[in-house]
Amino acid sequence: MNKLLAMEVFVQVVDAGGFTRAAENMQLPKASVSTLVQSLELSLSVKLLHRTTRQVTVTSDGAAYYERCLRILSDVREAEESLSRNRASPSGRLRVDVATGVANDIIIPALPGFFERYPDIALELGCGDRPVDLIEEGVDCAIRGGTLPDSSLIARRIGVLHFVTCASPGYLAKYGRPLHPSDLAQHRCVNYFSSKTGRIMEWDFVRGDEEIQIAPPSCLAVNDSTAYISAGVAGLGMMQMPSYAIDTYLRSGQLELLLEDWHSAPLPVNVVYPQNRHLSAKVRVFVEWAADLFLTHPGFQNKAPVRQPALEKA
Known part of the structure; x- marks a missing residue:
């Protein structure tokens, strides 16, 4: 058994709340995910998960082991990145979710510059106005406008909406x-x-x-x-x-x-990612890139927008 892979699978199952979603997020067969978790429990002689036909929940021993796994996997990734040229040139699949308008008007037009800088990142850009569950749906980070009810996410303010x-x-x-x-x-x-x-x-x-x-x-x-x-x-x-x-x-x-003499209360724009996950190089560079992009865009500055006539007359 690959112990590190088994630990990663176990963390994914806990985060996703089930084997099916974890298998989809890791792009592995569901049977392989189940076998790895069972092998991990057998090697530890501890039951990590309660399984029913309707849900999967973590045991008390599983919860403690989950926290240890997070730290171990984070240390391993950090050690690998410190010794790898991938730290200077991040690579791999990166899943990001943004609203449709932000994708069309802000993110996609600027992506040629992003890929020129990071050619080895394969970006999967989810575009829609439906709020997603980052952990359950295996999304690395998202750009969101408005208040953030989910306190389990780390948020970095990158602008405001007027x-x-x-x-x-x-x-x-x-x-x-x-x-x-x-x-x-x-x-x-x-x-x-x-x-x-x-x-x-x-x-x-x-x-x-x-x-x-x-x-x-x-x-x-x-x-x-x-x-x-x-x-x-x-x-x-x-x-x-x-x-x-x-x-x-x-x-x-x-x-x-x-109603140009009236304005609406501005809404914050944040890039968010799960707090219990190691911030990999590919996520880190996207967060920094997005922050620079929004902080320099005139439509997301902290000052009120300049009101202009609809038509520019000569």
Whole structure:
């Protein structure tokens, strides 16, 4: 039995909560994963996991052994990297999850520079607005906007999101322009709902000491940022979007800013990764690269966005 491989498999099973998910994450046959854990228990003469037809849970001895395995595997990887040229040139598969809009507008356009610097990394980029469980789904790190309810993750702040309210010229010609957030009650709006909870996201407005939070009437609600922009450009209603995502549409005249004397409370943007995992070289260089990318992007700075007319007139 390869003891180190068995320890890695055991850690994966505990993290994923089952043999099937662990096998998928490690790209191993499920039978091999089960055999390695059984061999490990046999060699230790200790039961590490409780197995039922519905779930797998760790025993008290297994929990203690799990913590030891984490430290041992971390030390082994650190020793290997310190003696390997892979530390200067990281390699291997790297799974990263980002929102669709961030992937399309920020990450993918900058990837040629990333691969030029790190040609031996094979990046698997999960693109979607559904929040993922990093440990259960075997994701190395993710870029997320908003508050982080999962305290088991390490978060590094890399920027902030500023939201603006806008609509298409066609919509404004038909329904008029709101002068105050309360006017949204008489308008058609496109809303965004959470893929995880189904909850419609509220709109918030701040001006000086005034703060207003509303759930505007919805003609359409979507759960994808690309579809959300398409609906606004099509004239289906007003929308509230991160400023970086609609800059091109504002400059082209497809969308126009509204309620420019109001702003929304900025949301933090973080790159996150599990705290109980050794930060491998490939994850470390991606985190540093992403931090540099966002910290130098004007759409994610800590200052409020500059409001400009929708059309640049000569």
